[in-house]
Amino acid sequence: MMLPKPKSWVFKASMRRHMTAGVAVCVSMLAAGCVSQQLEETVGRIDVMEAELNTSPPPPPKPGKTLGPEALLETAEKRGRDFLQARISRARAVLELDETKSGRYPRISAEARSVSTYTGHGDDSAETVSNIVLGVNWDVSRALLRLDQNEVKIAGELIPVQYQIAQRNATRGLIDVYDEYTALDFKRHDVSLEKQALQCDVDGTEVEVALGNASESELDALNEQIDAAEREVLAVSRALNSKRNELLGLVGLSEGGYDVSAGRSPQEALSAYSSVGVDDADVCFDRSGQKRLENLLVEAAGAQLDRAKQSRLTKLTTSIPSFMTQTGGFNLQFLVSYVLPLVDQGDALRITQTARLALLETILTARDNRRSFMSTFDDLQVSLASAESDLAAARTARAKAESTVQNAGPTDRCTANVDLLKAQHAVKRAEYKIEVLRGKLRLLCAPLSEKTIDTAGLAANAK
Numbered sequence: 001m002m003l004p005k006p007k008s009w010v011f012k013a014s015m016r017r018h019m020t021a022g023v024a025v026c027v028s029m030l031a032a033g034c035v036s037q038q039l040e041e042t043v044g045r046i047d048v049m050e051a052e053l054n055t056s057p058p059p060p061p062k063p064g065k066t067l068g069p070e071a072l073l074e075t076a077e078k079r080g081r082d083f084l085q086a087r088i089s090r091a092r093a094v095l096e097l098d099e100t101k102s103g104r105y106p107r108i109s110a111e112a113r114s115v116s117t118y119t120g121h122g123d124d125s126a127e128t129v130s131n132i133v134l135g136v137n138w139d140v141s142r143a144l145l146r147l148d149q150n151e152v153k154i155a156g157e158l159i160p161v162q163y164q165i166a167q168r169n170a171t172r173g174l175i176d177v178y179d180e181y182t183a184l185d186f187k188r189h190d191v192s193l194e195k196q197a198l199q200c201d202v203d204g205t206e207v208e209v210a211l212g213n214a215s216e217s218e219l220d221a222l223n224e225q226i227d228a229a230e231r232e233v234l235a236v237s238r239a240l241n242s243k244r245n246e247l248l249g250l251v252g253l254s255e256g257g258y259d260v261s262a263g264r265s266p267q268e269a270l271s272a273y274s275s276v277g278v279d280d281a282d283v284c285f286d287r288s289g290q291k292r293l294e295n296l297l298v299e300a301a302g303a304q305l306d307r308a309k310q311s312r313l314t315k316l317t318t319s320i321p322s323f324m325t326q327t328g329g330f331n332l333q334f335l336v337s338y339v340l341p342l343v344d345q346g347d348a349l350r351i352t353q354t355a356r357l358a359l360l361e362t363i364l365t366a367r368d369n370r371r372s373f374m375s376t377f378d379d380l381q382v383s384l385a386s387a388e389s390d391l392a393a394a395r396t397a398r399a400k401a402e403s404t405v406q407n408a409g410p411t412d413r414c415t416a417n418v419d420l421l422k423a424q425h426a427v428k429r430a431e432y433k434i435e436v437l438r439g440k441l442r443l444l445c446a447p448l449s450e451k452t453i454d455t456a457g458l459a460a461n462a463k
């Protein structure tokens with residue numbers, strides 16, 4: 001038979017429970033005024049971005065030194081528009097996540113009031129009363145039930161994944177612009193070689209005119225072609241300079257003063273991405289960050305649906321209206337309301353169905369993204385096979401041109417030399433195209449880094 005506890009024990013146990021609850025409330029109130037580590041690190045990142053934008057571009061390199069893909073990417077990661085936009089998007093997402101987490105804590109407010117009343121009797125006709133109003137607004141259901149805990153956890157994993165993919169998209173965009181710049185440079189060489197071939201025809205025609213075997217009109221027509229080729233060279237050169245300025249602006253450098261080397265392999269800048277030899281689109285997709293992104297987006301939509309189902313039946317809020325006056329002292333009233341929305345069940349149903357529609361749209365978008373990924377992979381593979389075929393044909397044409405030069409006579413040597421230069425240029429173009437396509441495949445299939453959770457929010461997510 002158990003003996004009843006002494007009253008002193010019951011009193012002490014009751015006091016401990018009240019003290020524990022009071023400490024919990026005080027800790028929550030104190031936490032509401034603290035700045036999280038996640039927020040502090042984000043502020044530091046924003047400070048760095050602002051300093052980088054306010055810093056002047058580095059001085060141009062010494063004459064004769066050019067910027068290649070590696071130097072361009074290194075600069076773009078610090079100052080490039082698309083890379084900065086990716087960092088800004090990450091910072092904004094972290095701020096929104098931190099705001100969601102801080103919504104679990106109470107909001108404390110204080111307001112000073114002074115009320116004067118005119119009575120109309122004598123000199124002391126005005127009576128003044130001063131109040132200090134303290135208030136606490138706290139969504140207790142959100143703080144205690146933590147229905148959004150799964151969403152917060154998924155968001156902490158989603159932010160670094162989206163950031164890495166945004167970096168890759170920015171890198172891919174940089175490679176595309178560099179490829180356009182190189183294409184114009186190849187075009188300039190093509191026109192120059194065509195001009196040299198026309199000059200060989202002019203030289204041969206001048207001899208034929210002197211011998212009476214050709215007319216002056218033929219020679220004039222060839223000279224007009226050369227003039228047109230010169231104008232084309234100037235036009236392409238202007239377009240090349242404009243594209244170079246666009247490329248420099250993309251990486252965060254000022255226009256002019258920087259020479260960019262065209263035709264170099266973009267893979268020079270992709271050493272940070274592991275080289276994965278993949279011939280299967282499904283394997284490439286599974287290894288890439290797109291698979292991880294797809295899963296997280298679907299999980300996030302599913303978590304929103306779960307929260308909608310759970311939170312549609314309850315709404316728990318608390319308010320602490322408090323005031324202090326000169327004559328009335330301190331008064332505290334604690335109000336807790338628990339509301340079951342039985343009257344408007346249609347509102348609860350709409351919340352759930354809206355979340356269901358969002359989940360369905362996310363699944364459809366994920367499927368479209370997967371199909372787009374597979375199509376991009378297949379297009380790159382087809383283009384790579386075609387480029388390898390073009391390279392084999394160009395090498396065959398180069399071998400024939402080399403043989404022609406060796407066997408050419410004095411009158412045909414000029415044209416044979418230009419044909420050899422064209423064949424060599426075609427080989428260089430095909431080799432460069434293969435390097436670009438392999439670089440894009442490498443970027444497409446490379447797995448994400450091991451950092452799949454934002455370290456700034458890791459501790460908060462574990463709570």
